Amino acid sequence: MKKVLFASTALVAFAGAASAEVALTGRAEMGIFKADSVSAAGVVTSNGTQFFTDIDVTFTMSGETDNGLTFGASVDLDEGGAISNATQNNSDDGGATIFISGSFGTVTMGDTDGALDWAMTDAGNVGNPGSLADDETTHAGYNGAWLDGNNNGSAGDGQILRWDYTSGAFGVAVSLEDDNGSNAANTGVGYAIGLKYALDLSGTTVNFGLGHQKAADNAGNAVDPKATGVSVSASFANGLSAGVTYTDFSDSNIDKHVGLGLGYTTGAFSIHANYGKFSGETGFADVSGYGLAAAYDLGGGAVVHFGYGSGDTVNAAGTATVDKSKTMSFGLGLSF
Template sequence: MKKILFATTALVATAGIASAQGVEVSGSAEVGIVGGDRYQEIQTDSVGDFDGFENVDQLWTDVEVTFTMSGEADNGLTFGASVQLDEAANANGTDDGGATWFLAFGGARLDMGDTDGAFDAAMTEAALVGTIDDTETEYLAFNANSGLDGDYDGQIARFSYSFDAFTGFLSVEMDDTGEYEPIYGIGFSYAGNVGGLNLGVGIGYQQGDEDNSEDSYARGAADIADAVGDLPAGTYSDSELFETAYRASGADAEEVMGISLSLGTDNGFTGILNYSEAEYASVAGLDQDTETSTVVGVFYTMNALSLGLSYSQYDDQYGLDGLEANGYALAMNYDLGGGLVVQAGYAQSDVSIDGNGINEDFDSDNYSLGLSMSF
C-alpha cells in the first residue's frame, strides 16, 4: 500500500512539473474495417502460379501518442517541439523522425522538421472530413498539394510571416547526399471574411533540381522492374501489368506552381478548388507534357454530422503524355461527443494511358468504416 501511495504521489508530482514546463500529451486511436483495390493481394494456384488480384477486407487499428512541448523566453520569443511516440526512435540530427520544432516572435515564425513546404502551406487541401485510413485523400487521382515535399528526406525548414489576413512563406529542403540542389519554395495566402463569406486564397511555387527529376525516371523504371520481377509466374493481362507498374513507380517534378481557392458560409458549407501545374525534366525517348492537376471539394457540417465530396483529375501525370487519372471520394463523420467519431469513406479512381506506345487502363476503389477516438 505504501509503495502504491508513493508511486502515485511521484506520478502526480511529475505531471505537475511537466505541465509547468509546457509539456502536453495527446493521443488518438482508430479502429474499423477497410478494403478495396488499395488492399488487393496477389492470388496463386496450387502450384504457385499467378491466379489473379483479389481485394481483401482487413481489420484496421491505429494508435498515436503525441508529445507537444512549448515555452517562452524572457524577451517574448516562443519556442516548442512536437513528436509522435511511434516516430521518435527514428530521429537523428539529419532525419526529423516525424518531429517538428518552431521559434516564433510576433508575426514571424520558423518551423523545421516534419512540416510542409511553402507550396503546401499556402494551399488549402480539399479534405475537411476525415476517415480512419485517409480514404478521402489516398485514392490514386487525389493531389494533396505536397508539391516537391519529400523528394529528398522530407526534413524541411519553413519561415512564415503573418500580417493581418496575409501570410507569406519561404521554405527549403536539402539533399543529405549533396548530389542535388536544394528544393526552394515560396507561397502566399489570404484568409478573411468578405461580404459575410469566409474567403481563402493561396498561391505557391517550388523549384527543385533538374538532374533529380531526370534521375527519378530511372529510379521509377527500376521500381517497375522490381515490382514486375516479384510477380509469381503466370499469364498477366496488359491491364494487370500496367496497374502493377503504375502503383510501383512515379517521378519527381522539377518545379510546381499552383493556386487554391476556398469559400465558406456560416451555415456549414465550404467549397475548395485547387489547380496546379508541374514540369518534369526532359528524357530522351519519352513523349512528355506539362502535368496539370485539378481538385474540387464540397463539404457540409450540421450539428454532429459532416459530409464531404471531392473530385480530382490528373492530365499527363508525371509529365508523361497521355497518362491520366481521375476519381472521386465521399466521406461522412458523425460526432458522438467526448472525442468519439463515427467515420466512413469510399473512393474510386480510373487510370489510363494513351501515349508513349501504350493504350491501357484500370480502375481502383477503396472503402473504410470505423471509429476515430481523440484524447
C-alpha cells in the same frame, strides 16, 4: 485528418526561465477496411475486408524565453521509425517538428509543409471530417504534397525549413528542402514561396493561396520539376464549404493538376467529397480519382467515420484504363 483525442498535460518549471508545457495527445481508431484494384488485363487484386486498428500518439512541447520568444517541438510516434529517427538520426525528422516564433514570424524545421503547400488550401481538406484509413485523400487523383518530400520527381527527404509571417489577413512563407542524403548524386536545395489572404465577408470566409516551388535536385532528372499553384476556398455560415486548386507543373511527367472539394456540416453530421485529376505530359498517363468521407458525432468524444476512395489511370493514348483502385473504411474514432 488525424484529430486529437487523448490529452495529458504537465507543467515543468525551470529556475530563471519561463514555464514550459509538455502535452501527450493521441487518437485511437477501430473498424474495418478494404482495398481492391483491377489491372488493364482484368486481374483483380483484393485484400478482402479486414479489421482496422490504429493508435497515433504525439508529444508536444512548448515554452517561452524571458524576452517573449515562443518555441516548441512535437513528434508523431505514428510515423514509421519515429522513435529512433527523431532521437538518433539527425538527417531524418522521424515525424518531428521544431519551431521558434516572435515578431519576426515563425521558423519551423522538420516534418512540416513547404511554402507552396502552406499557402494552398487543399481541396481534399475542405469540410473534411476525416476517415479511418484516409481513403478520401489517398486516391490516385489526390494531390496533397505538391513537390514536398520525394513527391512528383523531387529528391527531397521531407525535412523542410520554413519561415512564415502573418499580419492580419495576409501571410507569406519561404521554405527550403534539402536533397535526399541517401543518394550522393543528388545535390542542391529545393525552394518554395507562398502567399495567402483571408477575406471575411460577414459570415463567409474566402481564402486565397498562391505559390511556386522548385523541387530539390534529383540526379535522375535532366531538369528538376517545378510547380506553380493557386487555390480558392470558402466557408459559409450555413455549414457549406467549397474549394478549388489548380497547379501547373513544368519539367515533370505531369502537365497540370485540378482539385475540387465540397463539404457540409449540420448538427452532428458532416459529409465531404473531392475530385482530382493529374493530366500527363505527352506520352504519359492521365490519373484521376475521387474521395468521399462522412462522420457522425455521437458525443462524449466518439465519432462514427466512413471513407471511400476510387482512382483510375488511363494509358498515354487516352484510350483505355490501365489500372483502377478502390478503398473503403468504416468504424469509430474515440477520444478520451
